[in-house]
Amino acid sequence: MRCPFCGNVDTQVKDSRPAEDHAAIRRRRHCTQCGGRFTTYERVQLRDLVVIKSNGRREEFDRDKLSRSIRIALQKRPMxxxxxxxxxxxxxxxxxxLGDTDVRSDRIGEIVMETLQRVDTVAYxxxxxxxxxxxxxxxxEDFVSELRPKAPEG
Structure with missing residues (x-):
């Protein structure tokens, strides 16, 4: 693993432990050249996903981009x-x-919305x-009014 500080490829794993409820492995690493310490995560990847944008452009799925948008939505929330x-x-x-390597960007948005609606209404x-x-x-106002329970008619 290349050191993010100096670019050296000779880094050593100092500690490994399960992360994300055993869905990943967190590794603390040390660079033998500059002494920098950093963390990497190892995750199972079932397939390489390609995102099909609304304009038809295709790009490789970026987990970090998904992570950033969810973390922004959940910022300052009790989580x-x-x-x-x-x-x-x-x-x-x-x-x-989903069974296909090509995923439409709007499908990703729908899945994120469904998840956030169950987890935290404000983030949703x-x-x-x-x-x-x-x-x-x-x-x-229109969007939030749809979230409010309807008053019984009668």
Whole structure:
């Protein structure tokens, strides 16, 4: 593993332990050249996913991009980082199990929305505001009104 600080390829594993509810292995590494320490994660990857964007462009699936968007939605919410990692791993596993290596970007957005709706309503609204491209306060109001339980008629 290449050192992110100096580029040296001779790094040593100092500690390994399960992470993300045993879905990954966390490794603490040490660079023999510069002395830098860093962490890597080893995860099972069932298949290489390709994202098909709305304009038809294709790009390699980027787990870090998914992770960033979910972490932004969950920012300052009462959730442990380990739980966030589990959520992200669960979404990736679900995408990999769809049966096809090509996944439409809107399908990824739907899966993230479904997951966040079950996990944290505020994060769900935050993610939706970007995913659905809210432009005005009324967009928020309309969306949130759909979340409220309907009053019984009578």
């Amino acid at each position: 442990e980082p380990e739980r966030m990692d589990q959520i992200i791993s669960g979404i990736v596993r679900r995408l990999e199990s 609204v935050r993610f939706a505001s970007v995913y659905k491209n809210f432009q005005a306060p009324d967009d928020f």
